[in-house]
Amino acid sequence: MTTLTVVQAGLGSPSSTQLLATRLAEATQRLVPDLEVRTAHLRDLARDIADNLVTGFPSARLREVVESVVGADALIAVTPTFNASYSGLFKSFVDVLEPESLVGKPVLIGATGGTERHSLVLDHALRPLFAYLRAIVVPTGVYAASSDWGADGLPGRVDRAAGELADLLAGRAPVKPAHDGFVPFDQLLAGR
Amino acid sequence: MQFGVFTVGDVTPDPTTGRTPTEAERIKAMVAIALKAEEVGLDVFATGEHHNPPFVPSSPTTMLGYIAARTERLILSTATTLITTNDPVKIAEDYAMLQHLADGRVDLIMGRGNTGPVYPWFGKDIRDGIDLAIENYALLHKLWREDVVDWQGKHRTPLQSFTSTPRPLDDVPPFVWHGSIRSPQIAEQAAYYGDGFFANHIFWPKEHFQRLITFYRERYEHHGHGAAHQAIVGLGGQVFMRRNSQDAVREFRPYFDNAPVYGHGPSLEEFTEQTPLTVGSPQEVIDKTLTFREHFGDYQRQLFLMDHAGLPLKTVLEQLDFLGEIVPTLRREFAVGRPADVPDAPTHSSMLKAVVR
Structure with missing residues (x-):
């Protein structure tokens, strides 16, 4: 059995961060047989996380979540974008993990935001964070702006990212594109 | 089994009055606490060593020498002596001197100190912390x-x-404990020398310290000093007592809520559930303290932190009266079922006897 832990730092209810995290997890589940998925909703642990910062040790229920993150075969981490970065709650959770506890861990990163203009949060904030932690972040991160929920494109990115995570879990090299972008002319002419 | 108090020597405003004691008041208060410890029948007084505000005890042997002159039985100890930033030669000399003045009523708990800037002030680097603790203690051990x-x-x-x-009094060096809350290397060091291991477990849940103390016990046996259950273990404790549990909670809460270490975090109720902190009646403190043996095995030294977070001296002295009241019960209860081959903590006279024999 393979285990996947989903950490999401959405604050609202319903929450687009929660929604994106769920879709990423379901897409991964479709590709990885016998995948056990556990979900950590950081909002429910907000006080525990703050207490851990102060006291240096986790409460019993936070310890359970930390253990599920550290012990999982893969991690999906999704945060809302606040002031051009991950949310403070998200970072605080990462800050209470023991040093080196994510070394080598396959991670899929995701973020949500009000507008597309924040999409680089993935590559300017989340990716360097996990690089520092020496986790292995899959090439595709998934950013969902409000407008993405009413447009096409998001499901394809979700599937591509999930596929990369599944490949990493299976120890497969990422699948190369089947072609180099060549499209027969009759299809081009048909507008596709 | 030994019972006592340890003090960090913090100068902290009393959150209920806003008043901060002067350094002079705090230093004299520490002495008053030590004298009271002997008066109420405790065995040990240990002072911290710090070289940065808001702490006052930078010169432990000065204070302990003064206390030695005014007490008869009390064992004078440290919590902790900075084995990293002090010159081991000076530690060897200072504490041998204190031994002579105190007729052997001296031991030490070694610690590394966890405040980064203190190291460079003494020409050291915190990244060498473990290495300094190992090398400096090896030299100190030899010098004695x-x-x-x-x-x-x-x-x-x-x-x-x-x-x-x-030279150490009667050529018997002071007994040494090694204090650590995290580092298996220090537990290994204590085990290697057959020294004591002091786990100040007051701020964290017991599971963490169970691993550390079990490791020390196993390594103590491995290094040939005795069976694991005979290793010399000391533990911290933190209590506040009133006749009625509710009065204790009401009075201690503002000190807890504003305490330098854990204040503004978890609630008093959560923290007492997760850590050794006990706020309540004398009986509740007895009950909680007796659980330590279940968690960590029969042990040799129990030190309580009584005077931090801005508690006024008068209150602390009242707390020591309570301690004096419960310690006979603790001694009796800890003795029940204790295997005969579990040793007491070594003292100057017990170590001297062992040498003479």
Whole structure:
């Protein structure tokens, strides 16, 4: 059995961060047989996380979540974008993990935001964070702006990212594109 | 079994009045607490060593020497002696001197100190913390046991034909505990020398310390000093008592809520559930303290932190009266079912007897 832990730092209810995290997890589940998925909703642990910062040790229920993150075969981490970065709650959770506890861990990163203009949060904030932690972040991160929920494109990115995570879990090299972008002319002419 | 108090020597405003004691008041309060500890029948007083505000005890042997002159029975100890940033030669000399003045009523708990800037102030680097603790203690151990020492190491100028004076009282070095809340290397160091291991477990849940103490016990046996259950273990504790549990909680809460270490975090109720902190009636403190043996095995020394977070001296002295009241019960209860081959904590007289025999 393979285990996947989903950490999401959405604050609202319903929450687009929660929604994106769920879709990423379901897409991964479709590709990885016998995948056990556990979900950590950081909002429910907000006080525990703050207490851990102060006291240096986790409460019993936070310890359970930390253990599920550290012990999982893969991690999906999704945060809302606040002031051009991950949310403070998200970072605080990462800050209470023991040093080196994510070394080598396959991670899929995701973020949500009000507008597309924040999409680089993935590559300017989340990716360097996990690089520092020496986790292995899959090439595709998934950013969902409000407008993405009413447009096409998001499901394809979700599937591509999930596929990369599944490949990493299976120890497969990422699948190369089947072609180099060549499209027969009759299809081009048909507008596709 | 030994019971006592340890103090960090923090100068903290009393959150209920906003008043901050002066350094002079705090230093005299620490002395008053030590004298009271002897008066109510405790065995040990241990002072912290710090070299940065808001702490006052930078010169432990000065204070302990003064207390030695005013007490008869009390064992004078440290919590902790900075084995990293102090020169081991000076530790060897200072504490041997104190031994003579106190007729042997001296031991030490070694610690590394966890405040980054203190290291460079003494020409050291916190990244060398473990290495300094290992090397400095190896030298200290030698200085107390060999009259003439040739020595060379990484962190100090070499010594040729050096004799540390005065020699330890009766040629019996003070007993040493090694304190750590995290580092298996320090537990291993304590086990290697057959020294004591002091786990100040007051701020964290017991599971963490169970691993550390079990490791120390196993390694103590491995290094041939005795069976694991005979290793010399000391524990911290933190209590506040009133006749009625509710009165204790009401009075202590503002101190808890504003305490330097854990204040503004978890609630008093959560913290007492997760850590050894006990706020309640004397019986509740007895009950909680007796659980330590279930978690960590039969042990030798129990030190309580009584005077931090801005508690006024008057209150602390009342707390010591409570301690004096419950310690006979604790002694009796801890003795029940204790295997005969579990040793007491070594003292000067017990170590002297062992040598003479």
